[in-house]
Amino acid sequence: MRSGAISFRGFTWRPVGRKNPTIAGLDLHIEPGERVLLVGPSGSGKSTILHAAAGALGTTISGEATGDVSVDGRLGLVLQNPADAIVAERIGRDVAFGPENLGLPRDEIWRRVDAALAAVRLDYPRDHLTSALSGGEQQRLVLAGVLATEPDVVLLDEPTSMLDAVAAERARDAVLAAVGDRTLVVVEHRFEPWLDHVDRVVALDPGGVVGFDGSVAEFLASGGRPRLWMPGAPPPTPIEIPAEFVSPAVVPEAVDASDVVLTTRMIRGTRRHRALSGFTARLAPGTTTAITGPSGAGKSTALLAMTGLVRVSGGTVTPDRTRMRSRELAREVGWVPQNPELGFLTTSVREEVERTASVLGVEVEADELLALVGLERFAPSHPYRLSGGEQRRLAMISALAHRPGFVALDEPTVGQDRDTWAVVTGWYTAAARAGAVVALATHDPDAPRDVEIAVGEAVTAT
Ligand SMILES: Nc1ncnc2c1ncn2[C@@H]1O[C@H](COP(=O)(O)OP(=O)(O)OP(=O)(O)O)[C@@H](O)[C@H]1O
Ligand SMILES: [Mg+2]
Structure with a gap:
């Protein structure tokens, strides 16, 4: 058989x-x-x-x-x-x-x-x-x-x-x-x-x-079932997120990246991996910028370079946040990495939402934020006991709960159905409308953006 x-x-x-x-x-x-x-x-x-x-x-x-x-x-x-x-x-x-x-x-x-x-x-x-x-x-x-x-x-x-x-x-x-x-x-x-x-x-x-x-x-x-991405249906309209949840706590300045090169660490002293070369961009407050390009082209690296979470090996990024104390950096930049689930720090969904904000002394209404992304009933659960799409939504609101002025999201729409996609895209478009600098690394052609910057061909090891 x-x-x-x-x-x-x-x-x-x-x-x-x-x-x-x-x-x-x-x-x-x-x-x-x-x-x-x-x-x-x-x-x-x-x-x-x-x-x-x-x-x-x-x-x-x-x-x-x-x-x-x-x-x-x-x-x-x-x-x-x-x-x-x-x-x-x-x-x-x-x-x-x-x-x-x-x-x-x-x-x-x-x-x-x-x-x-x-x-x-x-x-x-x-x-x-x-x-x-x-x-x-x-x-x-x-x-x-x-x-x-x-x-x-x-x-x-x-x-x-x-x-x-x-x-x-x-x-x-x-x-x-x-x-x-x-x-x-x-x-x-x-x-x-x-x-x-x-x-x-x-x-x-x-x-x-x-x-x-x-x-x-x-x-x-x-005709399929509700919330599914049925072929031919236009993408949903992003939902309205009230400004009080997203409007920047500190007025942001524009981010300028010019001719940025980023080379990852030496590999046993011989080979280097060039992750990004000659990237130039200006991210303006009130604007959503999408960084696009083929798999491996350096979208995440470009996003990271602009946050100040890594030091670039060539070119300049202003403001230069690389020497900032981590608490000040966290206050200004809300970064959601591509695998956000690797970064959960607490043992409950509610604590995860409150954590960064409470370190910074910012009050947040965790239950209201959770309700907006459909996770209110999981507040006492362990973050790892959520589905993939639920974890990404949790990571997003946890990084943005304290209303940073620079919102940097890596593939925010991955793993979402139509309804949850409309929440995620609604969140960052509302943040931009309220004056934040918003940057996305994304391969989702439907994810809303005002400006698009394509990073080049897939970069291979040199
Ligand atoms: N390890 C776990 N422990 C407890 N509950 C879990 C665990 N993993 C998932 N769940 C819960 O079980 C339900 C189904 O989760 P599952 O991961 O199968 O969903 P899914 O359809 O794959 O969703 P997604 O499209 O977001 O990946 C969800 O309510 C989720 O919160
Ligand atoms: Mg799943």
Whole structure:
């Protein structure tokens, strides 16, 4: 018999700290070789279902499971947050990790490593540092790692969420070529490009209930479900965030970056990685500036250079905040990194929102802020017990609660459904309207902006 079936029978999951199950009585059967697109609003339970299939619930994620889950065959899972899955210092060893664990011969391991890196178009030598990869490159590295194990069942949790259209298409091609006739389950919010490549769509409604299950044609004919990014629908209108939550506590000055070069740390004294070269920009108060460009081009680096959180290796940035005390820097700059979940500092969602503000002596209404981004009921929860999209929204309001004048957001719209996207974009457009300097690094063509600055071609190691 061909392996690759996945089956949920009456599956119910109640995570630790939750009164109610997040998945209740799920019945879902996926045939060997089926290609399934799994969609649903942020927090509806998509990642939970993938984790359940991978056997992580009740083991690495604590809670109470009842009912049955079975997977027939070997499974490969690409997690929503790629940084969580990187295990080695060098990209070659990182991809080799899976094949090594399968006990494959050395030659076969390295053949697979090279083939997988080429398939995802990560054109760096095997000894390239994983720490020098951009978010989108990390995403492709993790994908390569799973493809190299040639699993019977491939589960992908938002595998192209941080990629521009071109890089996403390449990643999709790599996935489809590697998957062949094996089982594929892919989760994505901006799912339109997958529709031509899947057999079936399963749409979850809030609360982990299957709201639709059928063919792509039936899905499109049905009009989909609320909050989904249905093809052809215009992006939603950003919601109005009251000025009192976003208007800068200290009037900001413009940020001028001229001819900025940023080179990352020396790699064993030999190779340097040039992350940005000759970047020039002026960020004006009251304006939203989007920094765009292909995966690996230096969008995040440009954003970081302008904040004063790193010292540039060439060119100038004014005001120069690199010598500022960290408390003053925090007061002026609200920075949300690309993997914000790596930066949570407290053990509850409410404390996380209050933390920076209370260090700075600024009063905030945490519960009101949480309600605006749909997280009020999670106030006592641990920040790590939120879904991917929920964590990004938490990171944003935590960084902006004290109303900094310079708002620097790295890929703020990733992982959001239509409703939560409208909140995130509403937040930063309101901040700009209230006089803040707003800069985004983004590959989302729909994210509102007044000014766009494209950073050049993907920069490779020199
Ligand atoms: N480790 C955890 N412990 C407790 N609850 C969790 C945990 N991870 C997620 N949850 C909760 O379970 C529900 C489903 O989360 P899940 O991560 O499956 O959503 P999702 O559909 O993948 O959302 P997103 O699109 O934002 O990634 C959410 O209410 C979330 O807050
Ligand atoms: Mg998820």
